[in-house]
Amino acid sequence: MGVALAAALAGLHVFPLWPRSKTPCLHGKRRCQGTGVCAQGHLGWEQRATTDPDLIRYWWSASPTSNVGIACGPSNLYVLDLDDAHGEQAPPEWAGARHGSDVLARLAELAGQPYPDDTYTVVSPSPSTHLYFAVDEDCPLRNTAGRAGWRIDSRGAGGFVVAAGSMRRDGLYTVARRAPIAPLPQWVVPLFTPPSRPEPELIVFGDVRPLADARRQAYLDTVAGKVANALPGTAHNTLVSAAYTLGRLVGGGEFTDDEARSALHIAAQQRRVPALEADAAISDGLEAGRRSPRRLEDRAA
């Protein structure tokens, strides 16, 4: 809650993510029931992100271990996300680069500009570097993936970043540079501007990955459904065993950790398992399951 309140004090619009994940925990359009805040039409995380301390206290007291998402659009924020190579070779035009920061350094050199790191900076556990920049309210820049160069993504309107102080299974998001958020340097703007030819919008870092396969979604729903419908006194054990089941499939590459976590957290919330207990049970179960990876069986229909 402290992380969320501090971000809001700095003028950033926040919303909760499932514990140890980067998946929004406000309901998505697919599960919208058209009631409450959505009575006049569905509101997503971007519309519901807030700087209101009372709403923040309400959200985080219900789930104290929730991570903190910062909606870039309403916060007038543009974030450059420089990723590690993760052992991959750079393509020929960026030969020798080992991180998005190497690529950005070359782009700065080509433009005859200083490397733009004199701003508030966060490092994610992966580890990638998030350079925060302030933009005008009507800034047209949106999310990009690799448009500016190898291992350089960005988040603008329609995207969000995970705030420093948030935790994932593989570590913490930490502040790498506690500087004020600098204005976006003009020279980088063309790098992130879409070509005039319309192209399909990339949805990155911030939107739940749509499952390619209805069968995978059905499997996730079935496992989570067992938790939501557990008999009295069995909810905890059912949750651990469901987390173990999904952990094995995360290990086998069928689901991401975020997909499994958010499905289990939604089910635990429906079954009214206390948030802290749910977080511990889910993390333990997923961790144990991941040690025995398996894939979904490919049974012929």
Ligand SMILES: [Zn+2]
């Ligand atoms: Zn809704």
